[in-house]
Amino acid sequence: MSDVRYDGPQLADAGDVDLCFDAFGEPTSPTVLLVMGMGFQLVHWPEGFCRQLAAEGFRVVRFDNRDAGSSTHLPGRRYSLEDMADDVVGLLDALGVDSAHLVGASLGGMVVQTTAIRHPRRVRSLASLMSTTGRRGVGRTSPRVLRHLLSRPPRTVEEAVERRVRVFATIGSTGFDQDLDELRRVTALAMARDPDARGGRRRQHRAVRTAPDRTTALRRVAVPTVVVHGTDDRMCHPSGGRATAAAVPGARLEVVEGMGHDLPPGAWPRLVRAIADNARRGEERGRPG
Template identity: 80%
Template sequence: MSATGPVRHDPERLATVGSVDLCHDAFGEPDHPPVLLVMGLGFQLVHWPEDFCRRLAAEGLRVVRFDNRDAGRSTHLPGQRYTLEDMADDAAGLLDALGMPAAHVVGASLGGMIAQTMAIRHPDRVRSLASLMSTTGRRGKGRTSVRVLRHALGRPPRTEEEAIDRRVRVFSVIGSPGFDQDVDELRRTTALAFRRDPDAREGRRRQHRAVRAAADRTEALRRLTVPTVVIHGTADLMCHPSGGRATAEAVPGAHLVLVPGMGHDLPRGAWPRLVRAIVDNAGRAGGR
């Protein structure tokens, strides 16, 4: 039971989508309007905090989170190349597998790129779009600080403790300076992610290759008609706020929500504002 009261949580399952199996779980009642959460580069469904998902579900929504291909317990694809379009098609295919005609789609970082691409390729499957801490792919927008790039180098963690120490160091740089950081929760989630996918680095590289090969989505975003909210932290060093501004400028009628002091994470102190923005945007599509 969370602070918001008892919310149904369905355990992890695998769904076959084309040539991959996608691991997913869900919060809330099956007959409530669905929300699909799409996580970022090398991250897993567990990086959407459970209590955050419960808060969304408590608003009368069915919240589904999943591991992208090459992450967590979903299919890994050594030696293969794929695109953001393939990853967006995975997300749409997951809706098919779950019997969901459409969903409110929420993506963070790379997940925001996937969500944008899904709205472009499958507009009838996206009831509303929330793009968090992401960008359009336009050169010069949403650039990563050199301070962050220094932490991206180094050998992959060989043990759970090395993975935890590395993640704590990275999030001391890319986390939210304007909010308290729950280091204990960060350590717990990192340990869980390592157990679910101890060889995550190679999958992350293949995902990164898909990002680097992606085209600028700006012109395609201008043709969207879906209710859209763009959420970005003003202190984001991984993806500069210019990426969020560019996204909001590209999508007609998009609402831009800049969160002071938020970095490239989901700090608990920001949850009320994030949940409100996502739910209000879903409401614009009749999503309550």
């Protein structure tokens, strides 16, 4: 996939915030916009995964959410998932893209769901990965995982790297090999890009906590939708994925045996196929009406 075009990091004026993004694939290809989870950055979408998806004929754009990575941080500010969905549209505006195929993981799944509800004309297809609807009782986090998340913040890069390895030993896929060297590399890179990430993560978490149940609103989503969830996800119980698929009319549910709350290389072929096939259905339908 080394021949896939890559355009390096840039800042886009998305209205209230500047968003850092990069892109894989030809600018004239249909856009797939990747939205990452809570406290995570564009670098947490693996480059190899992005290149494989771009090779399917798409322009793959990944970006740092507000309060993450190299995008605008908002200390002292409160905001909502609706604000984060508006950021998505602001980025599309900056890119000159009328509508895109949206792919969101975890918190990113909540953001793309909200975008499809709030801005239906800007969404050609929807892929919600390892996420949930906001309905109480579904998609819960294992208490074992919460213990890791509530531990004291790392003080050095070495501590951050080893903490991430421990966390992913708990939330990561049990049915696929983990690339620990890559996990360590990306963790160090993320800390270098955003040394004070904890505050932003807390503000994103507040947006999730205060968000309403999207179940009823998701019934209005009319674009091709695929919901992907791993059987071994301890961060967001698979009931969250089932609830999302049940809420969106015609949604396809892809249950990946042995996948946790991560993107292991062994699962990429299936994930890329599910996203690309769903996006092609969106292309066949044409522009949102």
